[in-house]
Amino acid sequence: MIIFATSDKGGTGRSVTSCNVAYRRAMQGSDVCYLDFDFGSPTAGAIFGVEAAGQGTATGGGLHEYLAGRTAEVDQLDVWGQSELGGPRARPLGAGRLTLLPGDSGGGEFPVDATMARRCSDLFLRLDEEFELTLVDLSAGRSYATELVLRATADPALAEKTARWLVFHRWTRQHIVAAAGLVFGPHGILETGMDRGHRRRELEDTIRFVRTAVLEPDSPQLAVLRAEQSVWLQSYNTDLQKLAAKLRLGRSVMLGSIPLDPVLQWREQIIVEDDISTTRIANEETGQAFEDLAKRLTDDSAWEGL
Amino acid sequence: MDIRPRQLLLEMWEAAAEYSYQGGGWKFSGRAESNSTSDAEQLLCLMYPSYQMPGMEIVKPDETAKDVRVALERIGDARQIPQVLVRALSEYLERYTNERGAPVFSGGSYFQPVGQGEPLTPEQRALEIVDSFSMSITLSLAILGFVREFRPTVRRDALLAEMRELEKAASRRLTASMVGILRSFTVRTFAAYSEEGRALCDLVNTEGKSTEKVLDEVRDALVPARTSLRELKLGVELSAEAVDDDSVLFECGWSWGIIRDAPPVDAGTGVVVDQSPGVAQAKPSLYFTVVALDGISDLFSARTRQLGLINPDQEGLVGALQLRSNLAQLYWSTIARLGRSRWPVEEVPWRSANPADEGPETDYDTLLAASITIEALATERARDVDIARIADVLAELAVRGRVTRRARLREPAIELHVPGVRLPLTGAEDLGPAMEWPVADFSTALLKRVARTAAVTRDSALRDRLVGLADEIWDRHVRLRQLSDGPGAGLWDDISLFKLSPTDKGPSWYFTERVMEALVTVAAVSVARPYSARLADLALDMLAEADHLHTAELLRESPTSTVPARTQLHGIGANLQRARELRERQPATSIAIVQAALRDLDALAMARRA
Numbered sequence A: 001m002i003i004f005a006t007s008d009k010g011g012t013g014r015s016v017t018s019c020n021v022a023y024r025r026a027m028q029g030s031d032v033c034y035l036d037f038d039f040g041s042p043t044a045g046a047i048f049g050v051e052a053a054g055q056g057t058a059t060g061g062g063l064h065e066y067l068a069g070r071t072a073e074v075d076q077l078d079v080w081g082q083s084e085l086g087g088p089r090a091r092p093l094g095a096g097r098l099t100l101l102p103g104d105s106g107g108g109e110f111p112v113d114a115t116m117a118r119r120c121s122d123l124f125l126r127l128d129e130e131f132e133l134t135l136v137d138l139s140a141g142r143s144y145a146t147e148l149v150l151r152a153t154a155d156p157a158l159a160e161k162t163a164r165w166l167v168f169h170r171w172t173r174q175h176i177v178a179a180a181g182l183v184f185g186p187h188g189i190l191e192t193g194m195d196r197g198h199r200r201r202e203l204e205d206t207i208r209f210v211r212t213a214v215l216e217p218d219s220p221q222l223a224v225l226r227a228e229q230s231v232w233l234q235s236y237n238t239d240l241q242k243l244a245a246k247l248r249l250g251r252s253v254m255l256g257s258i259p260l261d262p263v264l265q266w267r268e269q270i271i272v273e274d275d276i277s278t279t280r281i282a283n284e285e286t287g288q289a290f291e292d293l294a295k296r297l298t299d300d301s302a303w304e305g306l
Numbered sequence B: 001m002d003i004r005p006r007q008l009l010l011e012m013w014e015a016a017a018e019y020s021y022q023g024g025g026w027k028f029s030g031r032a033e034s035n036s037t038s039d040a041e042q043l044l045c046l047m048y049p050s051y052q053m054p055g056m057e058i059v060k061p062d063e064t065a066k067d068v069r070v071a072l073e074r075i076g077d078a079r080q081i082p083q084v085l086v087r088a089l090s091e092y093l094e095r096y097t098n099e100r101g102a103p104v105f106s107g108g109s110y111f112q113p114v115g116q117g118e119p120l121t122p123e124q125r126a127l128e129i130v131d132s133f134s135m136s137i138t139l140s141l142a143i144l145g146f147v148r149e150f151r152p153t154v155r156r157d158a159l160l161a162e163m164r165e166l167e168k169a170a171s172r173r174l175t176a177s178m179v180g181i182l183r184s185f186t187v188r189t190f191a192a193y194s195e196e197g198r199a200l201c202d203l204v205n206t207e208g209k210s211t212e213k214v215l216d217e218v219r220d221a222l223v224p225a226r227t228s229l230r231e232l233k234l235g236v237e238l239s240a241e242a243v244d245d246d247s248v249l250f251e252c253g254w255s256w257g258i259i260r261d262a263p264p265v266d267a268g269t270g271v272v273v274d275q276s277p278g279v280a281q282a283k284p285s286l287y288f289t290v291v292a293l294d295g296i297s298d299l300f301s302a303r304t305r306q307l308g309l310i311n312p313d314q315e316g317l318v319g320a321l322q323l324r325s326n327l328a329q330l331y332w333s334t335i336a337r338l339g340r341s342r343w344p345v346e347e348v349p350w351r352s353a354n355p356a357d358e359g360p361e362t363d364y365d366t367l368l369a370a371s372i373t374i375e376a377l378a379t380e381r382a383r384d385v386d387i388a389r390i391a392d393v394l395a396e397l398a399v400r401g402r403v404t405r406r407a408r409l410r411e412p413a414i415e416l417h418v419p420g421v422r423l424p425l426t427g428a429e430d431l432g433p434a435m436e437w438p439v440a441d442f443s444t445a446l447l448k449r450v451a452r453t454a455a456v457t458r459d460s461a462l463r464d465r466l467v468g469l470a471d472e473i474w475d476r477h478v479r480l481r482q483l484s485d486g487p488g489a490g491l492w493d494d495i496s497l498f499k500l501s502p503t504d505k506g507p508s509w510y511f512t513e514r515v516m517e518a519l520v521t522v523a524a525v526s527v528a529r530p531y532s533a534r535l536a537d538l539a540l541d542m543l544a545e546a547d548h549l550h551t552a553e554l555l556r557e558s559p560t561s562t563v564p565a566r567t568q569l570h571g572i573g574a575n576l577q578r579a580r581e582l583r584e585r586q587p588a589t590s591i592a593i594v595q596a597a598l599r600d601l602d603a604l605a606m607a608r609r610a
Helices: A014-027 A044-048 A063-067 A114-130 A144-154 A173-184 A189-195 A200-205 A220-224 A227-246 A262-267 A273-277 A284-296 B005-020 B036-052 B066-071 B080-095 B130-153 B157-182 B195-204 B211-221 B223-229 B240-244 B286-300 B302-307 B312-336 B361-379 B384-400 B412-416 B442-456 B460-481 B509-525 B533-555 B563-582 B587-609
Strands: A002-007 A032-037 A098-101 A133-138 A163-170 A207-214 A254-259 B185-191 B248-254 B421-424 B435-439
Touching (some): A002 A114, A014 A032, A014 A098, A032 A063, A044 A098, A063 A114, A144 A189, A273 A284, B005 B036, B005 B509, B036 B080, B036 B509, B080 B130, B080 B157, B130 B286, B195 B248, B211 B223, B223 B248, B248 B286, B248 B312, B286 B312, B286 B361, B312 B361, B361 B412, B361 B421, B384 B460, B442 B509, B533 B563, B533 B587, B563 B587
Parallel strands (some): A032 A133
Antiparallel strands (some): B421 B435
């Protein structure tokens, strides 16, 4: 299964969340590979704590170079072996493989052509045979990367593979509006997808939303709020829910909701077990939210539309 | 108010979901054997609050409140809840449709033989009952609205098709229940000097006047009702004398089922309705009249209009029912309030036709008459002194019915609750043994009417008294009948309150549904805002003084130039503005704000003098 992660704006926590989800999923026992398609700023290496690819790889064997046709093979980094996060550098017992395909440092965006789309779909096809889950982290907004994967997935060779989309957005009025625009708006995912040969309705059924940095009004973290703030938050939250429902990104098409966690805000790395249970710098709910989201990626009942 | 309707309803939902949703599907069962009324009651416990209570909606999965999601967790997440309901509702409608495709409204296990007599025949159990018609009107409208509101979020074709079928079936059932209830309405005429005429005179003669004088009063009072009799045509045979001869007295309302020889009604095209000949005696019953009025009123609710739930084919039936409900309402509220000093409804207990064997049912009749009267007072926007008279009646019933007072062992008033008032279903004995309809909802019906009265009055003191009474009914009676363990824990009805050993287990949907309705009515009390003209005037005078002081402060040059004083004066100005906005709606809040502003202004004045 191929999962595309995108977001309306930068700074939504898309990359951090997808890396965490890939990590959790591998911990749950699946073989997972993570493709850094954020060509302008390939930071997945840093998030996973893989120093060799902190800001993309410098070997010339990254995704950018591969798609441009300058290399035939993409570097595949074993995160378990190379990550500096979370103890011994080895795959934990019972976990699946976790492989990072990094971008290239100093890559940048580029226009898409047919050969590139072919190379992209070849890569997806190959990885889908090898891994249970292929997670592709796209750059924010309406990007060449998005166009590229929409072209690649429209390729009949990939038609039988399951591809799903996660659209990340923060839980604010502007982010909700922007996320709706990214999917349903002009030159959005659906419109671009249709131009590339996708059927609108089927494509729409493969899109789900993930809310990030969410402040749940009843979260114990918010016990410090004044009564006025708490009442306001509750009513504003209700308004946002109505807005989201109106713009078609309501709860029924929401796959996950990641609570606001200072560790994510400041450290921007994966949260490992130690962070929750030993040093206790991260909240248990955050870990749980990643865990649930990781499971739902392949839980068909969560993708069944209403 | 101590009752917390929302919390209690959510707890009820949790218990109902726990009991009803088993093995991935809806289970129709309960204390009584499944029948068209009890299964509808079971479904309504969930459906009714979900559209009557703001914030308890389940039909828009994107907006379902968190506590609602938690309460119904057993059924599934916010997306699954309405889908499960679609299936359960479809199953209900299918279950109560016969092989010819006509909806059925049989009383089934709710019918009982008189005494310990022989068991009822299958034909008797299949008889249709006004309770089921009325409940079906409410349920069908609930389903139609549910489909209407759920549809915009649904995209899956299979589910859409399922919902289209559900909508069609609900619309058919609505038509059939309107036809049934129309054919259960009757107008009965009798001579002034007949036995019935005398009973009517006895009922309304609260001041010991001569029969002749009472008869004159009755005739005068009934003129408006008699006029609207003329407009009845559909489904009722009317003799000319009832309409024109005013020496003939009449009564109108609903009997227990389809009236014997009631003519068939044109149900419109494309709808199969079984219009079998009825057996019910053509005699209005106060109980079934109130039941019918409760269901029919949903046809005219704001929700029904806004969502356009009535289709053009049904307009004729709705119109005919409106005439009948207005007439019955007018007739009974006129009778209940006849006489100058003391109303018949205040003459507790209500006088029955044969005073020789009056039992607890007369207290129930008083409650019914009070129900009709309070609705009439609400439509007439009556004076609070009149509403207070009904409030007194309700308070007395709470005592007489041993709702807010302890009952002695084997006291007759217990029969009001268990086994309940047993209404004879005259006419049914043609098909087997004599038959009865037990009515065991005295306490919840009382709670519902007390809450309704509290919502109608504008007098704060009276409202406060009624809310207190509602709290007491809940706390001293209804709450104690909640099942605490066994299957259906959290639902109703535990009768050990009456020192009776429970005969069987499982929840009584009959009683649980009525508790639910009462709670919804209690919640509606807080929709009506209390108002005091006295406080509004006081607030105005206080505002004038505060405004004056505030303006004077602003006219001084120096204080406004320093930051702390400027912020303070700005805050006071904003508060006064707010107080002015609230004066008409919430005068007490307005006064509280003005008081704070006045104190702040005085602090500045004091400081200047020091």
